Amino acid sequence: MTDRSVPTVGDAVPDGKLRAADRSDRSNRNTAVLVGFTAVTNLADGVTKVVLPLMATRLTDSPAQVAGVALTLTLPWLLVALHVGVLVDRFDRRLLLWLADGARMLVVAGLLALALRDAVTVPALYAAGLVLGVAEVVALTSAATLVPSLVAPAGRERANAWVAGAETACNEFCGPFVGGLLVAAGASVALGWTGAGYLVGTLVLLLLVGRFKPTAGDARPTGTVNQRIAEGVRFLWQQRLLRLMALALTVLSACWGAWLALMPLVATSLMGLDSREYGLLLSALGAGGLVGALTVTSVNRLLGRRWSMFADLVGTAAMVAAPVFSTSLWVVAGGAFLGGMGGILWTVNSRTISQRLVPDAMLGRYNAAARLFSWGAMPLGAGLVGVLAEWFGIRVAFAVFTLATLAIVAPFLRTVTPRALADAAGPVTGSPVGR
Secondary structure: OOOOOOOOOOOOOHHHHHHHHHHHHHHHHHHHHHHHHHHHHHHHHHHHHHHHHHHHHEEEEEEEEHHHHHHHHOOHHOHHHHHHHHHOOOHHHHHHHHHHHHHHHHHHHHHHHHHOOOOOOHHHHHHHHHHHHHHHHHHHHHHHHHHHOOHHHHHHHHHHHHHHHHHHHHHHHHHHHHHHHHHOOOOOHHHHHHHHHHHHHHHHHHHHHOOOOOOOOHHHOOOOOHHHHHHHHHHHHHHHHHHHHHHHHHHHHHHHHHHHHHHHHHHHHHHOOOOHHHHHHHHHHHHHHHHHHHHHHHHHHHHHHHHHHHHHHHHHHHHHHHHOOOOOHHHHHHHHHHHHHHHHHHHHHHHHHHHHOOOOOHHHHHHHHHHHHHHHHHHHHHHHHHHHHHHHHHHHHHHHHHHHHHOOHHHHHHHHHHHHHHHHOOHHHHHHOOO
């Protein structure tokens, strides 16, 4: 007797089941590709953020000039993020990723050529940092908009978790560690490996399947670039939930910028750490982020999305408050771990929410505006904490940022309500997978 549970020759398999299976396979494949691309390119970014400032220290003793190299890598978020959002909402997003990686490879190749001739200069590092910074804006904004169009709704939380985990683990944890090892072998070795990483990322993108243009990309955009930017910012501001998330993220990111800027001084002057212990302290951030990526689905199931995001407020407050009350490595590292874990819980949930609330044709401008709030706040937080520490001392400076984080609690609880989150879990506005 034939087992009718298994299709045989001549049996008709419902088209809907075939289409559903095909969409699931595409979704899983695209998730793996996006995670792989994110991991490889963010590892290269993390190495670059270590290599360029260290190359600067061999050319100048000026703290301002060395800090300027690091600034060039993040300054483009303040200067061009909104304009990049317009590009991402108009053109093929995979093509933009390829162009960004191409620019990265050209810059790294140029620096490698200069390093081999011992002709690197501080202005050359500034120029390289700016181009790499702009390329990072294009790459991260484009990649963030691909998830809702290439991954099925049921798989987006998992995709966002793994992408965010890859960003944190590779950019903040593995990248600096690998960068330090590579620089010890020579700047040219570090640059060569970085260029290879960007090349691998470019090739990985060939494996993506689906639609890479915005769903409204076939129509000519109306209005000027500035009008389209204003449209994206206005959309963010008119959505109460999205507005709260953007403003809260501004404060949280400023706290991260402050912590990262002042922690080297705290570690050496207050805590008396050596280089190995300081590396352990920084690694706690990445370790927390990795744990957050691995557990976000379980945490959401256990606590709900609202309290999962609230955990980032607690974690960030613990991160900036720890140096106020203790100089113990384990206490401060514990705060950093909680901050890193909370950051991933917030990132995954906020991305999943925005991918349901924001139309596909608006995702580029929305993501650019949201990242402008977050990445743009980091250098501002770094500058503010320096001024506060200079005038009032390190502990007072961190106490101010702790209070700023706690001030978000009431607005968060009023706005991020179960009903608001239920509305955000309604029909998805992005384009279906495989269209």
